[in-house]
Amino acid sequence: MLRDIIKKEILETITSPKFVFTFLLCVILILLSVYTGINNYTSELHEYNTAVALNKRNLDSQSDFGALLSMGTKINKPPQVLSSIISGIQEAVGRRATVTTSIDPNLIDSKYNSNPVFAIFGELDLTFIIKIVLSLFAILFTYDAIVGEKERGTLKLTLSNSIPRDRLILGKAIGGFISLMMPLIIPLLLGLILLVIYPNILLTGDDWIRIGLIFLMFLLYISVFFTLSLFVSARTSRSSSSLLILLFIWVTFVTVIPKAAVMVAARISPIPSVHEINAEKEEFQKEEQAKLLPEMTKWQQEHTFQGDPGNQEQIAAYQKELTDYIAEIQIEFNSKVEEHNALIDEGYHAKRLKQQMLALNFSRISPASALMIGAMSLGKTGIEEHERFLNSIRSYKPIYSEWATNKAMKSLDFTKIAEGKMPEIDISDMPEHNFKPESLRNSFARVLPDFFIMIGFIIVFFVGAYVSFLRYDIR
Amino acid sequence: MLEAKNLTKRYDDGLLALDNLNLEVKEGEIFCLFGANGAGKTTAINLFLNFIPPTEGTALINGIDVTKEPLKSKRYISFVSENVMLYDNFTAFQNLDYFAKLAGKRLLSKKDYRRALQKVGLEESAYTMRTKNYSKGMRQKLGIAILMIKDAPNIILDEPTAGLDPKAAAEFLDLLLEFKESGKAIFMSTHDILRAKYIADRIGFLKQGKLVMLRTQSELEGEDLSKLYLHYMHEHGEVN
Numbered sequence: 001m002l003r004d005i006i007k008k009e010i011l012e013t014i015t016s017p018k019f020v021f022t023f024l025l026c027v028i029l030i031l032l033s034v035y036t037g038i039n040n041y042t043s044e045l046h047e048y049n050t051a052v053a054l055n056k057r058n059l060d061s062q063s064d065f066g067a068l069l070s071m072g073t074k075i076n077k078p079p080q081v082l083s084s085i086i087s088g089i090q091e092a093v094g095r096r097a098t099v100t101t102s103i104d105p106n107l108i109d110s111k112y113n114s115n116p117v118f119a120i121f122g123e124l125d126l127t128f129i130i131k132i133v134l135s136l137f138a139i140l141f142t143y144d145a146i147v148g149e150k151e152r153g154t155l156k157l158t159l160s161n162s163i164p165r166d167r168l169i170l171g172k173a174i175g176g177f178i179s180l181m182m183p184l185i186i187p188l189l190l191g192l193i194l195l196v197i198y199p200n201i202l203l204t205g206d207d208w209i210r211i212g213l214i215f216l217m218f219l220l221y222i223s224v225f226f227t228l229s230l231f232v233s234a235r236t237s238r239s240s241s242s243l244l245i246l247l248f249i250w251v252t253f254v255t256v257i258p259k260a261a262v263m264v265a266a267r268i269s270p271i272p273s274v275h276e277i278n279a280e281k282e283e284f285q286k287e288e289q290a291k292l293l294p295e296m297t298k299w300q301q302e303h304t305f306q307g308d309p310g311n312q313e314q315i316a317a318y319q320k321e322l323t324d325y326i327a328e329i330q331i332e333f334n335s336k337v338e339e340h341n342a343l344i345d346e347g348y349h350a351k352r353l354k355q356q357m358l359a360l361n362f363s364r365i366s367p368a369s370a371l372m373i374g375a376m377s378l379g380k381t382g383i384e385e386h387e388r389f390l391n392s393i394r395s396y397k398p399i400y401s402e403w404a405t406n407k408a409m410k411s412l413d414f415t416k417i418a419e420g421k422m423p424e425i426d427i428s429d430m431p432e433h434n435f436k437p438e439s440l441r442n443s444f445a446r447v448l449p450d451f452f453i454m455i456g457f458i459i460v461f462f463v464g465a466y467v468s469f470l471r472y473d474i475r
Numbered sequence: 476m477l478e479a480k481n482l483t484k485r486y487d488d489g490l491l492a493l494d495n496l497n498l499e500v501k502e503g504e505i506f507c508l509f510g511a512n513g514a515g516k517t518t519a520i521n522l523f524l525n526f527i528p529p530t531e532g533t534a535l536i537n538g539i540d541v542t543k544e545p546l547k548s549k550r551y552i553s554f555v556s557e558n559v560m561l562y563d564n565f566t567a568f569q570n571l572d573y574f575a576k577l578a579g580k581r582l583l584s585k586k587d588y589r590r591a592l593q594k595v596g597l598e599e600s601a602y603t604m605r606t607k608n609y610s611k612g613m614r615q616k617l618g619i620a621i622l623m624i625k626d627a628p629n630i631i632l633d634e635p636t637a638g639l640d641p642k643a644a645a646e647f648l649d650l651l652l653e654f655k656e657s658g659k660a661i662f663m664s665t666h667d668i669l670r671a672k673y674i675a676d677r678i679g680f681l682k683q684g685k686l687v688m689l690r691t692q693s694e695l696e697g698e699d700l701s702k703l704y705l706h707y708m709h710e711h712g713e714v715n
Binding site (some may be wrong): 001004005010012015016025152153154156158159160161162163300410473474475 | 520521526527545546548549552553556558560562564565569573574576577579620621632654
């Protein structure tokens with residue numbers, strides 16, 4: 001009997017015009033999204049490779065290490081292959097950071113920055129389609145699952161037979177779920193085929209597991225709205241009321257809670273503005289610079305050249321002593337400023353991280369946020385990956401600064417400069433910036449709460465629907 | 476056999492929808508229940524089908540208490556409502572097949588469904604048509620076919636001839652007489668006095684949840700049922 005009910009539910013749904021419409025729309029949207037995602041990824045990969053080569057050429061072409069020191073090096077964020085399905089926040093946060101000895105590095109030159117039209121319309125990635133379109137479809141498919149049958153009178157006719165209500169609701173839930181999954185799973189599989197056959201997309205075993213987990217998350221998210229709709233449908237006596245309630249909940253889940261969470265987090269854990277941070281840094285730097293000049297004057301007074309002005313060897317020795325002294329105080333100054341700035345930045349980043357975590361955790365009470373956070377973490381395009389990349393640049397900054405300052409100081413050869421011979425620049429020993437994306441194990445551990453949140457919602461809503469239907473007034 | 480023993484229903488808002496109903500519908504008998512809208516006819520049907528629990532009393536189907544053993548009791552009953560509601564995207568065959576399976580008739584073939592549809596007089600071209608395109612008469616015929624397929628010994632009909640054209644109503648009543656001949660107990664709520672007089676073995680008038688008149692066909696011989704109905708509906712009275 002359960003099989004008959006499931007079969008009937010599937011047949012009833014797939015023969016309806018709304019199914020045909022939904023299926024076609026899902027195929028078009030999902031394939032379009034994967035196709036544009038792949039194209040974006042390949043063009044970003046090309047841009048990345050070009051930018052890396054250009055940076056190397058720029059560094060090589062510098063006349064001296066002093067110029068290199070002031071220009072700094074550019075670190076480009078490598079695009080993630082899974083960004084072809086989950087674009088995440090990477091379009092908004094920037095792709096390039098300039099590492100110099102003074103400024104705290106930050107990612108700039110985002111896609112939205114270079115072309116603001118993308119910011120207006122956003123990306124058509126899979127998360128967006130699932131979060132907005134498919135969740136709405138889940139509601140439209142299910143809002144009248146129980147109440148609609150009551151209104152049409154078929155529920156009475158059905159229950160005039162010896163069918164246990166629990167079996168009927170179970171059959172309706174399974175059948176409805178299978179019908180709803182068809183417009184999702186089939187286009188997703190087609191999208192995967194597209195990913196596989198596209199020549200520039202190289203997916204590792206780790207990526208496939210991540211894709212599997214992302215798709216599982218999609219299924220759970222749709223199931224949340226499906227069971228919610230079933231629940232509301234079993235609690236109302238008019239399908240119009242059911243739809244209205246569900247749309248209200250949908251808006252709350254998809255837009256209100258995520259935005260409210262950010263506002264609440266900002267109130268609970270405020271952070272200073274970037275301008276305040278920069279002003280604090282500049283003030284300290286000025287103070288230190290002010291101390292530097294009297295020190296240098298004092299040294300010069302104590303170390304005046306007392307040799308023979310015609311003796312080149314003595315002059316060279318004096319110049320070396322002077323160079324060493326300047327290098328020493330410059331390194332000391334830099335490290336002092338660096339240390340102080342690092343402290344300020346550390347405090348600022350800790351506060352910002354706390355605020356971000358608060359906002360993310362508050363917003364997780366919405367399955368839509370849980371989906372976004374989880375899918376981005378698995379796709380390595382989320383806020384954590386962005387923070388990890390920024391941290392890797394921040395860790396690289398002192399390494400680079402030390403190397404660049406040493407090089408610049410050691411290359412200060414007044415004799416050669418006086419002769420008009422600039423020292424040749426060699427960056428072969430420049431330390432490399434290394435970034436390793438988050439391991440699958442860590443990503444999975446991070447998204448585990450999101451899976452549990454969705455499963456929790458599903459259980460609560462399904463039990464609610466089940467119990468409500470057992471007591472449902474079918475008149 | 477259908478039986479109501481002191482069957483009473485008072486809703487949560489305090490409305491007494493059915494007040495101490497006592498009646499029996501035996502095998503091979505057609506019982507027609509009349510009453511104004513809100514008199515309690517549908518409440519009585521809902522109680523027999525265990526869609527609502529009684530406040531007092533019991534409803535029995537073939538001697539089975541519908542509250543205590545609802546699933547067992549429903550094996551012995553078929554139900555057709557005023558507007559036979561079907562799955563609109565399904566054809567007649569698909570609807571029949573689904574409801575046959577719900578009724579536990581798993582071994583029926585398309586041939587059996589065709590036979591049932593022929594019996595109720597549904598045109599062959601309608602068998603594979605989606606029922607959303609059906610007229611009320613066609614729906615009613617398909618509803619009767621579903622009922623025939625289940626082949627339960629008791630039948631409950633909720634205003635089955637409402638909205639049917641005279642020809643369709645007459646065909647429907649002929650089918651009911653056939654069911655009666657085959658020994659089924661038929662309980663029908665209706666407003667259709669003229670046709671009910673023609674087929675009913677017994678007639679009851681329900682007023683504000685109370686059975687105010689109960690007569691057999693022979694007792695109604697020579698009586699103008701419409702006048703009698705109006706008389707009872709305008710005056711208070713007990714069963715007589």
